[in-house]
Amino acid sequence: MDRTTLTAALKPLERRGLVRIVPDSADRRSRVLVLTTKGRQLMARAVPVWQTTHDEVERRLPDGDPERLRKGLRTLA
Numbered sequence: 001m002d003r004t005t006l007t008a009a010l011k012p013l014e015r016r017g018l019v020r021i022v023p024d025s026a027d028r029r030s031r032v033l034v035l036t037t038k039g040r041q042l043m044a045r046a047v048p049v050w051q052t053t054h055d056e057v058e059r060r061l062p063d064g065d066p067e068r069l070r071k072g073l074r075t076l077a
Contacts, residue, residue, distance in 0.1 A: 018042060 001009075010033070013019045018039035024030035035043065058066040 013039070 010019060010021065014021055016038075017036055020034045020036055021031050022034060024032050061069060
């Protein structure tokens with residue numbers, strides 16, 4: 001992902017108070033992303049939904065081989 005796309009994706013998360021973007025103490029040109037308490041709470045609720053959804057998709061694969069699908073998608077990317 002390029003810098004412009006990443007910045008555009010992070011701005012709404014920052015506005016919602018889910019992440020903080022702070023200068024890197026080792027290199028002031030770089031930034032470090034920090035999940036806020038609100039961000040960690042949302043992630044804790046989202047991960048089980050994400051896992052359940054992925055499990056369901058994998059269960060429905062015709063050949064039952066999710067790794068084959070991942071490999072094919074990586075090849076396309």
